[in-house]
Amino acid sequence: MISKQVTMQSGCTVHSNESRVAINLPSPNKNDNLRGWTTLSSATYNGGLQSFTSSRCGVINIKVPPTYDGINPNPAELIDTAIKADTDVELDANATVGMMTAANLNTVRTSSRSSKGVVVDAIVTAGISNARAVGADADCFFLKRSDDTNEHCPEPGTINTVVIINTPLTESAMIEAYAIAIEAKCAACAELSVLCSKSGMIAQGTGTDCLVLACPSFKASHYDNPSSAKPLPKCNSIEYAGKHMLLGEFIGQAVKEATCEAILCNIRELHGSIYRYHLHRYLRWITNLILCGARPCVPPYPMMPVPSAPMEVLALGVILIITSYLSGLILLPRKATVLLGAAAWDRCLPSVPLAIHPVVLAGKLISLVTKQVIPNKVYQSPMLGLMAGTAFLLGTLLLFWLGGEIFLGCADKIVSLSSNVICNSAENICSSNSFKVDATAFLLWIVEVALVETTFSLQLLCTIALQMAKFLERYQIDEARCQLSWLCSRDPSELNREELAGATLESLSENLSDGTIAPWFWYVFLGPSGALGYRIANTLDSRIGYRGGQYEWFGKPSARFDDLINIIPARLTAILLCLAACITGKDSCSVKIGLATAWRDCTQCSSPNAGWPMAAMSGILGVKLEKRDEYCLGKGHRDPQPYDIQDGQKTAQGAGALALLTSIVAISLITKNIDQ
Structure with a gap:
């Protein structure tokens, strides 16, 4: 294999080919006071703070396959074998720092800075397929756990950096120089707008970066009696290496320059040009945002409100909502655009305030009536309970149906009045009557979108599921048990890690049916009132429709009605x-x-509907979903793991996308037949 050789200003020799980049550090002369090399690194092989006295000190960066999982074969054994098999360079394995990369080693780039006898050399190889921003979601836990399999490891790509300084540094100066080199790498990523493959934010590197800093070390006699040691010409031990120092400037410039060139080489190799790279990254991120994954705003602790989405996500939501409205002018019926806009709102924008949310208002009404209005004797009598429960169900549905109609009617009047006032006060802007009509229609459309958005919540469901996956991956069992109460009413105090993962998958699939597919189904046939009515009925069932307890008979009408209206949606889900x-x-x-x-x-489930989506999820993922002493779906399958929640969440998002598409097509066909 042909190897290229470059001699740097510090005297080190860089040997590179497609399988490795090997760096020979210069041997100390007999007449100086240097005894070898000191290295500080995050390397896999001979990492940390090391001191070497061998005449064959060096650094090696070996190429590994893209499928390498970092575990098998053992990284140290892999590097050790590569060093001993390299007959061209002949490094001492005990005095060599070893790194690995799956990136193309043809990206190796070098840069040097020097002045007054001080030389800084930087050697960099770069691959940015797994670029990451600081704080982005992790891909694995320890990288040694049995379920951290290659399937869940990130794409190959590493920025490996070697900084060689020909002057001895104190330990504190080495740490400072190391920090400067890392900052320079981050600056290079920012300058080229390298994007995190998870969040779409500016990355500071990749998830597997490694950096080696090497400088000479004095002989012991020099430290024992510095005054008697032969002075090194212009090569005294440096104590400071910050940004105010010339050495800090050299390190920053050399590392940034070499890193930029290496990254550009990798970008041209993968995409042809940096412009195509950015186009690819943005399209991939937007596609993932819209179709595949939840917005990056999972709360860090249980029971916390969901943080606001980043500005770019909010901007995307506004664009999608406006696009939904415009699609009604040329292609889709108005009813379909409302659902499309509501789905975009749910995906990217925060929901309406809880103080006016219909589901919250329904919950407060149910609590008020059941605790303060209805006497206890009604709950104790089966006949009275059934009669009162039926009346309460019908009355609540009628109340919120009328409330929805009144809300939309009032909104129509208010928007029309506001449009008249605004247009009268700004005659130059609103000189045409068509502008007034269009503005009124758009505002009314937004109001209806907001109302429909309150009837479902796919995004919040998937966000909470992702948070559960995070807690379980990190073995934060107490936090996961606390968070589970957002998904279901099951007592989590005795659930183990696998049972918590299973409960999350069960709730994800069941709530996908109850919380998204069913409201959309009834919206298709009955419009906003149908979706709102379904949501109120489902809230009644969740509050008073359970078996046993005080509301055994009072809640039966709500429970049976909920079973009835979910028969088709559950099977569709x-x-x-x-x-x-x-x-x-x-x-x-x-x-x-x-x-x-x-x-x-x-x-197997007591509910005639819940078993359908839960059993489907069980079979799809090949996991067993079990509730103690009640049911076991997918018997014979393996226990669920946290990464199954990730797969289940993506499947649920995909099912939601298919349901949205199906609903829009159904609305279009129904509208077309009615018009004919």
Whole structure:
């Protein structure tokens, strides 16, 4: 294999080919006071603070396959074998710092700075496929746990940096110089706008970066009696290496220059040009944001409000909502654009304030009536309970149906009046009557979108599921148990890690049906009032429709009505989950087993509907979903793991996208038939 050789200003020799980059550090002369080299690094092989006295000191950066998982074979053994097999350079394995990369080693670039006998050399190789911003979601936990498999490891790519200084540094100066080198790498990433492959934010490097800092070390006699040691010409031990110092400037400039060139080489290799790279990254991020994953605003602690989305996500939401409205002018019926706009709102924008949220208002009304209005004797009598429960169900549905109609009617009047006032006060702007009509129509459309958005919540569901996955991946069991109460009413105090993961998947699939697919189904046929009515009925069932307890008979009408209106949506959800798994094409997801499991195990649950989506999710992921002493869906499958929540969340998002598309098509067909 042909090897290129470059001699740097510090005297080190760089040997590079497609399989490794090896750096020979110069041997100390017999007449000086240097005894070898001191290195500070985050390297896998001979990392940390090391001191070497061998005449064959060096640094090696070996190429590994893109599929290498960092575990097997052992990294130290892999590097040790590469060093001993390299007959061209002949480094001492005990005096060599070793790194690994899956990036193309043809990206190796060098840069030097020198003045008054002080030389700084930088040697960099770069791959940015797994670029990461600080604080971005992790891909694995310890990288040594059995479930941290290669399937869940990031894409290959590493920025490996070697900084060689020909002057001895104190330990504190080495740490300072090391920090400057890292900052220079971050500056290079910022200058080229390298984007995090997870969040779309500016990255500061990749998830596997390594940096080696090497400088000469004095002989022991020099430290024992510095005054008697032979002085080194212009090469005294340096104590400071910050940004105010010339050495800090040299390190920053050399590392930044070499890193920029190496990254540009990698970008041209992968994408042809930096402009195509940025286009690819933005399109990939936007596609992932819209179709695949939740917005990056998962709360760091349980039971905390969901943080506001970043500005670019909010801007994307506004663009999508406006696009939804404009699509109604040329293509879609108004009813379909309202649902499309509501889905965009749910994806990117915060929900309406809880103080006016219909579901919250319904919950407060239920608590008020059941605790302060209805006497206890009603709950104790089966006959009175059934009659009162039926009346309460019908009355609540009627109240909120009328409330929704009154709300939209009042909004129509208020918007029309406001438009008249604004247009009268700004005659130059609103000189045409068409502008007034268009503005009024758009504002009314926004009001209806806001109302429909309150009837479902796919984004919040997936966000909480992702938070559960985070807690479980980090073995934060107490936090996960606390957070589970946001998803279901099950007592989490005795649940282990696998049971918590299973409960999350069960809630994810069941709430996908109850909280998204069903409201959309009833919106298609009955409009906003149908979606709102369904949501109120579902809230009644969740508050008073459970078996046993005080509301055993009073809640039965609500429970049975909820079962009735979920018969079709629950089965549609199971089918959509299987179709979504087919589209995502993950090896771990089985569509055939999902359908078979849904058909076989759907009757195990006490609810006639909940078993369908939960059993489908069980079969799709190949996991067992079990509730102690009640049911076991997917019997014979393995126990669920935290990474299954990630796959389940993506499948749920895909099912939601299919449901949205199906709803829009159905609305268009129904509207077309009505018009004819």
